Amino acid sequence: KAGVTQTPRYLIKTRGQQVTLSCSPISGHRSVSWYQQTPGQGLQFLFEYFSETQRNKGNFPGRFSGRQFSNSRSEMNVSTLELGDSALYLCASSLEQGQETQYFGPGTRLLVL
Amino acid sequence: GNSVTQMEGPVTLSEEAFLTINCTYTATGYPSLFWYVQYPGEGLQLLLKATKADDKGSNKGFEATYRKETTSFHLEKGSVQVSDSAVYFCALSPRRGGSQGNLIFGKGTKLSVKP
Numbered sequence: 001k002a003g004v005t006q007t008p009r010y011l012i013k014t015r016g017q018q019v020t021l022s023c024s025p026i027s028g029h030r031s032v033s034w035y036q037q038t039p040g041q042g043l044q045f046l047f048e049y050f051s052e053t054q055r056n057k058g059n060f061p062g063r064f065s066g067r068q069f070s071n072s073r074s075e076m077n078v079s080t081l082e083l084g085d086s087a088l089y090l091c092a093s094s095l096e097q098g099q100e101t102q103y104f105g106p107g108t109r110l111l112v113l
Numbered sequence: 114g115n116s117v118t119q120m121e122g123p124v125t126l127s128e129e130a131f132l133t134i135n136c137t138y139t140a141t142g143y144p145s146l147f148w149y150v151q152y153p154g155e156g157l158q159l160l161l162k163a164t165k166a167d168d169k170g171s172n173k174g175f176e177a178t179y180r181k182e183t184t185s186f187h188l189e190k191g192s193v194q195v196s197d198s199a200v201y202f203c204a205l206s207p208r209r210g211g212s213q214g215n216l217i218f219g220k221g222t223k224l225s226v227k228p
Contacts, residue, residue: 045215
């Protein structure tokens with residue numbers, strides 16, 4: 001069974017731009033969570049989607065948003081990029097909402113210049 | 114609130130040495146506990162987990178026991194290999210089987226194993 005896939009793997013943007021990252025969960029998994037990883041803050045939870053609805057949200061500004069499609073694929077969007085948004089963005093999938101075992105993708109590394 | 118504290122690294126060991134990475138947690142209720150590993154340039158891989166007190170998770174020679182009385186979940190391996198060099202993250206899920214789908218991670222411990 002294929003794992004979680006994320007595209008693109010690497011991205012360079014400039015301040016003020018917006019970016020959209022994509023995540024395809026493991027086949028049959030219906031829940032997708034997003035995390036931001038930075039050297040300073042470590043791994044922080046962004047949000048969780050299940051059945052096309054955001055079920056849980058971390059402590060991030062409204063510039064960070066996401067959505068989930070009927071096939072469980074998910075996208076996250078960051079608008080008005082700031083230098084501090086440079087990070088590795090990780091997507092994780094699980095079978096159902098709130099299921100504790102999550103499987104991670106390779107991440108998208110975003111660099112904001 | 115919920116939090117995870119890991120020993121700070123980096124940890125440098127010789128091949129075949131014994132490994133312990135300490136992890137303690139603070140949580141309300143009955144969390145599940147996890148160890149994830151991140152190899153250079155990659156995402157996180159689930160290494161092992163334990164869902165209730167006194168459970169022992171094990172995988173690839175690594176073990177960790179869920180100790181409720183000491184709120185700990187220390188990672189151990191009897192004989193490390195160079196290929197074990199990676200960053201290890203301890204994590205908790207706040208509600209076992211509950212509606213919260215987020216994991217709370219420690220800061221990570223970088224392990225380097227020398228031949």
